[in-house]
Amino acid sequence: MTALARRAFQPGELRRRAAAGDVKLWASLLILVWAAVFMIWQGLGFAISIGSVFAIWAILAVSLNLVVGYAGLLSVGHIGFFGIGAYAAAILTSNASYEQLRTEAIPTFAWPFFAALPVSIALVGVAAVVVGVVLNRFRDDIYVLVSFGFAIIAFNVFLNGRGLTRGAFGVHQIARPAIGGWELTGELEFLILLLVFLALTVAVSWLIVTSSFGRVLTAIREDEQAIEVFGYRATHYKLAIWVISAMLAGLAGALFASWTSFIDPNSFILLESVLLVSIVILGGLASIWGSLLGAMAFVLLEEGMRFLPFLPAEYVGQARQAVLGILLVLLMLFRPQGLVGRYRL
Amino acid sequence: MKSWLGKRMAATGLLVLLMLAVAACGEQGPLRVGVMQSVTGPGESYGTVIVQAMEMAVDQINEAGGVDGRMLEIIVEDTKCGAQDAITAYNKLTDVNGVKIILGTTCSGAMLGAAPLAERDGVVLFSASATNPDISEAGDYIFRTAINDLQLGTDMGNLIWSDGVRNLATITESTDYAEGVRRTSVAQFESLGGTIAAEERFASDTTDFRSQLEKLLNANPDGLLVSVQGEFSGGTILKQVRELGYDGPIFGESVTAGTQALEVAGDAATGLKSVLPDLDPGNQSAQQFLADFRERYGYVTLPWFLGSAYDDVFITAECLSQTGDDQDADGFRDCLYGITWSGTIGDDYGFDDKGEVIGLSNAVVQVLPTDERTEENNGYKVLGGIPST
Numbered sequence: 001m002t003a004l005a006r007r008a009f010q011p012g013e014l015r016r017r018a019a020a021g022d023v024k025l026w027a028s029l030l031i032l033v034w035a036a037v038f039m040i041w042q043g044l045g046f047a048i049s050i051g052s053v054f055a056i057w058a059i060l061a062v063s064l065n066l067v068v069g070y071a072g073l074l075s076v077g078h079i080g081f082f083g084i085g086a087y088a089a090a091i092l093t094s095n096a097s098y099e100q101l102r103t104e105a106i107p108t109f110a111w112p113f114f115a116a117l118p119v120s121i122a123l124v125g126v127a128a129v130v131v132g133v134v135l136n137r138f139r140d141d142i143y144v145l146v147s148f149g150f151a152i153i154a155f156n157v158f159l160n161g162r163g164l165t166r167g168a169f170g171v172h173q174i175a176r177p178a179i180g181g182w183e184l185t186g187e188l189e190f191l192i193l194l195l196v197f198l199a200l201t202v203a204v205s206w207l208i209v210t211s212s213f214g215r216v217l218t219a220i221r222e223d224e225q226a227i228e229v230f231g232y233r234a235t236h237y238k239l240a241i242w243v244i245s246a247m248l249a250g251l252a253g254a255l256f257a258s259w260t261s262f263i264d265p266n267s268f269i270l271l272e273s274v275l276l277v278s279i280v281i282l283g284g285l286a287s288i289w290g291s292l293l294g295a296m297a298f299v300l301l302e303e304g305m306r307f308l309p310f311l312p313a314e315y316v317g318q319a320r321q322a323v324l325g326i327l328l329v330l331l332m333l334f335r336p337q338g339l340v341g342r343y344r345l
Numbered sequence: 346m347k348s349w350l351g352k353r354m355a356a357t358g359l360l361v362l363l364m365l366a367v368a369a370c371g372e373q374g375p376l377r378v379g380v381m382q383s384v385t386g387p388g389e390s391y392g393t394v395i396v397q398a399m400e401m402a403v404d405q406i407n408e409a410g411g412v413d414g415r416m417l418e419i420i421v422e423d424t425k426c427g428a429q430d431a432i433t434a435y436n437k438l439t440d441v442n443g444v445k446i447i448l449g450t451t452c453s454g455a456m457l458g459a460a461p462l463a464e465r466d467g468v469v470l471f472s473a474s475a476t477n478p479d480i481s482e483a484g485d486y487i488f489r490t491a492i493n494d495l496q497l498g499t500d501m502g503n504l505i506w507s508d509g510v511r512n513l514a515t516i517t518e519s520t521d522y523a524e525g526v527r528r529t530s531v532a533q534f535e536s537l538g539g540t541i542a543a544e545e546r547f548a549s550d551t552t553d554f555r556s557q558l559e560k561l562l563n564a565n566p567d568g569l570l571v572s573v574q575g576e577f578s579g580g581t582i583l584k585q586v587r588e589l590g591y592d593g594p595i596f597g598e599s600v601t602a603g604t605q606a607l608e609v610a611g612d613a614a615t616g617l618k619s620v621l622p623d624l625d626p627g628n629q630s631a632q633q634f635l636a637d638f639r640e641r642y643g644y645v646t647l648p649w650f651l652g653s654a655y656d657d658v659f660i661t662a663e664c665l666s667q668t669g670d671d672q673d674a675d676g677f678r679d680c681l682y683g684i685t686w687s688g689t690i691g692d693d694y695g696f697d698d699k700g701e702v703i704g705l706s707n708a709v710v711q712v713l714p715t716d717e718r719t720e721e722n723n724g725y726k727v728l729g730g731i732p733s734t
Contacts, residue, residue: 045440049433104528159519159548168521170428172457172479185465187436260428262458264521266387267427306422306437312400317384317392317423 028339032293035300042307048187050303055194056256058295059201061279062288063248068277069286069343070209071241072221076273077131077147080154081124081246083268085253087158087165088123090263092116093175106166113177117254124250125243132242136235139224151270158265170264174257194255201248205288208244217241218286282331284341293339301327375411375418376671378661379438381449381459381470386425387520387549390576390605390647391474392451395654396421397642399448402658405637412662413669419658424450428458435459439468445674446471446665448657453477453521460487469674471661471681473654477521478529481699486674488681488700490653490660490690492622492707494522497598498529500707500731501570501620505530505596506537507732508618510568514561516545516554516582520574526598527572537734542566549575558586571597576646580609587613594618602712604646607724614724617712622649622705623727624689631689639720648723652689660686707731 040047064078095110109116131150138146158165165171177184177193184190208214216237219227224234257263275298283294305320336344380399383392399419407416420442422434431450438444446469450456456475463470464484472480472489481493505513513534517527524546531541543564545557561569569586573579579601586595599621600606607614624631634655639645664680665671685695685704694704709732710725718724 043440046436049436168519168524260458261461262428264454316421321385
């Protein structure tokens with residue numbers, strides 16, 4: 001393993017900090033392990049469902065970290081690609097049973113999930129090229145604003161493209177993947193599938209960031225003009241990582257649609273994008289391991305709040321959100337570089 | 346002396362412990378039911394008050410001795426009005442808390458996300474407020490006391506036509522509920538011979554509707570249908586359309602005639618006609634319920650949905666009394682199919698073979714001038730049933 005590869009995944013960094021007695025890191029890891037054990041102890045079925053949520057958010061976080069962490073491009077539009085992937089998979093796998101529903105019909109293709117998946121990812125790739133070409137014209141604050149605009153546009157397309165997405169009614173009965181005649185209807189089987197795709201995402205990302213391509217990206221992050229002096233076309237590199245990252249988000253979207261079996265535009269609101277950026281920062285910029293930790297911390301925190309025992313029933317939900325917000329603020333206050341990150345935003 | 350006192354105290358303590366142990370052996374644990382509502386997120390205004398109505402019902406049942414002597418206990422989880430959180434909330438309730446009966450959800454999206462799991466596991470989902478027509482196909486364990494949007498839309502179309510409107514403009518919030526109402530209302534209105542002059546839609550976070558309303562008014566409609574999910578949007582639309590000089594008839598569903606909407610709209614809401622499931626002013630239990638709710642929480646909003654949630658808890662208690670077991674979802678389901686209930690939202694209602702409520706109907710109401718609006722009349726007078734066409 002090269003030094004760069006070790007830095008990307010950072011087990012060495014973890015070991016170094018652990019050996020140096022980094023109390024905050026130990027405390028963070030201990031809390032995460034304790035929370036995971038607590039969830040499994042509470043109930044295996046519940047743990048499986050939050051494991052699935054974790055896997056989906058982890059794919060999203062790792063993919064976004066390629067853009068935000070490694071290339072230094074702060075995008076809050078990632079949820080748009082997640083949504084396009086989800087809708088593409090939902091529509092391509094839809095069958096005539098939708099027609100029996102009494103609300104508006106959408107086109108039906110009845111593809112198997114594993115045929116729809118690569119096409120969905122490719123469609124997201126095409127969309128990402130178009131958006132990326134525009135975004136590449138901007139930098140810094142304006143870049144954030146334009147990516148914000150993309151998230152808004154994507155949401156409105158999902159909401160108002162009723163002939164394709166059924167608008168606010170959402171798409172139901174989205175197919176589960178099938179291997180041969182074996183449909184993955186069980187939650188555990190689906191979790192395993194999600195973890196396989198998460199492992200693939202991590203592997204692809206690791207290969208990217210440890211390659212010479214990844215080194216150029218990190219250099220762009222440090223000084224874009226300097227790297228252009230050496231003859232690298234920074235815009236090409238930025239566009240390439242943007243498209244790869246978007247396609248991975250599309251993969252997460254397709255898996256999400258199949259897992260929930262129902263999607264509507266509310267699943268792809270801007271707030272989700274902001275939460276996703278928070279996860280990436282919480283875990284640590286430019287660290288794949290950090291994104292995995294960040295996603296796990298976020299999901300465990302959010303779902304762990306369900307066990308707050310001392311509140312009146314009608315305030316449980318609100319308190320859950322408030323406590324989650326306070327915890328995120330505290331984490332950022334005491335670990336602004338994230339759990340295992342190298343950079344601050 | 347001290348030693349003697351110590352022995353006395355120890356003996357008394359032991360006796361108390363023994364008595365408690367004997368009492369515990371003779372007493373069964375509480376009957377536990379899950380509650381999945383949107384207490385945060387887009388459906389928050391419904392979910393929060395629904396949970397309050399349910400808590401009040403549970404307290405009343407327990408104060409009156411519980412269900413055959415056993416306390417009723419609800420465990421509330423938030424769905425944030427979305428499928429993902431509905432799934433994790435469902436898994437938490439069924440797997441961690443082990444419940445087999447769930448009162449929820451608030452929003453149709455969450456219901457459609459959780460329904461396949463409930464159907465697979467044989468868990469009853471029983472909603473007070475999810476109105477999407479597709480829920481009727483969701484399965485054998487899925488029930489609701491909320492009236493299907495199809496019925497509301499058909500009634501609305503009939504009302505608009507019978508009021509002499511022939512050229513209708515619509516403004517609709519882009520949510521499944523509001524879209525559903527618009528779609529079915531327009532379909533019924535058009536089937537009777539009406540035409541649509543213009544249509545506008547807006548996203549839920551919109552606060553200024555003037556440009557869209559101007560476009561609608563430019564088409565010279567002789568009636569306006571307002572279909573919204575949020576009361577603030579409904580009230581603002583009423584206010585702004587009157588400010589633009591429109592003086593024709595306005596029609597809306599229950600949200601547009603909600604307490605908060607009428608407050609926002611002020612006098613601009615006067616004359617608004619609405620089709621809604623209404624709590625009958627002559628129904629003693631409904632009026633008692635509203636008085637109790639107002640006393641406990643200091644306000645009443647969305648009275649019909651409150652009543653629906655309140656009734657759901659009492660229906661649940663009745664079915665738990667019949668089955669005697671909160672783990673018997675099949676028995677509970679069969680009880681719901683067979684039940685005929687009289688409560689706050691109506692008399693002698695029940696459920697059809699798709700779990701849809703039957704025996705309830707909508708009413709036509711008209712909003713009163715501001716000086717005649719009171720807490721008791723909710724700001725409107727009931728004109729009667731739906732006119733025939």
